[in-house]
Amino acid sequence: MVRAGMGKYTFIITEKPDAAQRIASALDLKGKAKRMEENGVPYYIAERDRQIIVVPAIGHLYTVAEEKSGRNYYPVFNFRWVPRYMAERGAKQIRAWLETISKLAKDADTYVDACDYDIEGSIIGYCILKYACGNKERVAKRMKYSTLTKEELEKSYKELLPKLDFALIEAGRTRHEIDWLYGVNLSRALTIAAKDWSGKYATLSTGRVQGPTLRFLVAREKAIRCFVPTPYWQIRAEIEIGGQVFEAEYEKDVIETKKEANAIVEACKEKDGVVENIEVKKFQQMPPTPFDIGTLQSEAYSLFGYTPRRTLDIAQRLYLDALISYPRTSSQKLPPAINYEAILKNLSGVSEYKKLAAELLSKKELKPNEGKKEDPAHPAVYPTGNLPERVLEEPERRIWDLVVRRFMAVFGEPAIRQSLKVCINIDGQRFFLRGRQTLKEGWLRFYEPYVRSEEVLLPPLEEGQRLKARKIILEDKFTKPPPRYNPGSLLKKMEEAGIGTKATRADIIQTLYDRKYVRDERMVVTDLGFEVLEVLKRHCPPIVSIGLTKKLEERMDKIQANQEKRENVLLDAIEILKPVVEELKAKEKTIGEQLSNAIKRARLEERIVGQCPLCGTGVLMILYSRKTGKRFIGCTNFFKKQCNAAFPLPQRGTARPLWRNCRGCGWPTVQVRIKGRRPWNLCFNPKCPLKEERRTVEMHHMR
């Protein structure tokens, strides 16, 4: 513990313990900061020209809360910032943390905020300096950095910004306060309405961004569930060239009537084709742009199936390990100041990157193919050049590799590709044979194995050449419903619509799952999700209006740019919210009934496993025995004495229907989750061939 009288020192506050350790080590002259601990709170002492005490926070230590205590009432318009332990259950440790910070800050004479340089980081630092350090926010200096590498941290400490970014803090505070006002009032209105009607408690929530996001999902769900496909036909011809068979497409992509399709097939049957002309096109494929957090999340979802939340968490860990730059960025720019050459030289230390990095380093000039998006605080996500000091877990290794290869790819030359379109005339009907070939790989080499480009090589052909049409294929087709959103595409949609921030979008999507408004990876809106949106649309349309949310976002951005006053935005937001909450209060009974019924249906839906494979008419459900209280899967026809299907389930953990059938026997399946174990999918059919197979293999091994 730092004692009074030890002399004046510099107090640095960071957002997370890992960052504190990195900063302290970087600033200590010997690179070995001393780790201390007080009340279970770690902190570091670094020796430089003077003593520096680096103390971490654990994210937000302060939050917005109502002035009056209690959770069962609304509207609430009076709020204040309080330590989290006063507002949240399960945040008790924050008290010890704040006490330690206050003690350590007491005798300092210089204060530095070294939290992440973004809205959230700025509020974390501001609140601690103001409330825990005794109004030091006006005298504190600011460290600004985008990577946790020694060089950048030292530079940032030497070139401290003279004051905190108050415009950014004001914008952040306003965002937190407005989101809290909307979230608390609307969520309480829904939860209390449902509880008062049914007597049963269920957490329902909505918010300024959550409502419009749910609206996107519901609109898509409605389109899918009301979808009626349109029939159409496609024709292909199997063409033989030099012993090889290629497929050529009919010139019209869509044939609208069966009559017309049949006539074309008849006309082409058993006739040869003639090459009418050959069209060759060369085109450039530009390198990709550097990763901003949104594109990194989308790419990681499509390549590895990671949810945006997961990618963000992994990226955050890599950032704290100083392997990549700050990930919560909207920028697609890589300024030369990050030192491209040094990064590439360091990456050469990894055998997989050695050749590629050397190739880039041999170029006369390194110029990244930057995108349009900018972020005033941070550049795009890039590898720092540091190599892992520990063995990375597989998901971490994948994301790091993706960031490294993307970084290299943006400096690559454009790829040159060639497309070939051969027009084949079969008795007056035209078919196209298409080829695609890469002539010069350019950046594609650097982005292997994440490149998605198809190569179709055609043999040499010339105009007038006769070709044999082996077969004419007629295909019945139907238009497909629009695809369901997945967490990645929903995040993209939110970004395009300009709602939420890069720091909050992933959490909002997770909340939709937690509240059971949606289920599955390909997001299906539940009955509860429909009803919540229905209630909001009917009784408070502005709350789910994308326009309103976007407008508020724009005004908050203006606060950040010193073009708007925080008080005005806050007052206007309350003006919009007040009548909405009054309306909800007035119609509490109707809303309560609607939501309670939906909750009941949702709870039932959660237990339905699928069609009973034994009787074929009943539904299998997760049931509980009245005698023993044990859970099992039973058929609804049991109560009509028509079916006695019953299957045991593990009693520990949770079991939920998977709405997917077993690939071995086609029976419905459930997923079982037990704390500390990986969830597993369970087929409860005792005679499932897969189980038999497994048993045989086990017996074989035993023998």
Added chain:
Amino acid sequence: MKCTICGREAVENGYCELHARAYQSIVKKYEVWRKALEISWKEYLSEIVKNPFTGEWAKEVAEYLIKIGEEEGGT
């Protein structure tokens, strides 16, 4: 009045807002199917019930229409 299919509040032709939308979609698409396959309204309904791409609510409405034997356009 309740929706004849799901029991929600009915808003149009005895359907709730969701099934009414599905019904409109069915009626609207019939002309395309008729031209494409030269089939009757009843044949069309059984085709869309069988089709894996038909949405859940559209299927429910089509099944209901087959059950009550409704002719084209609600007659």
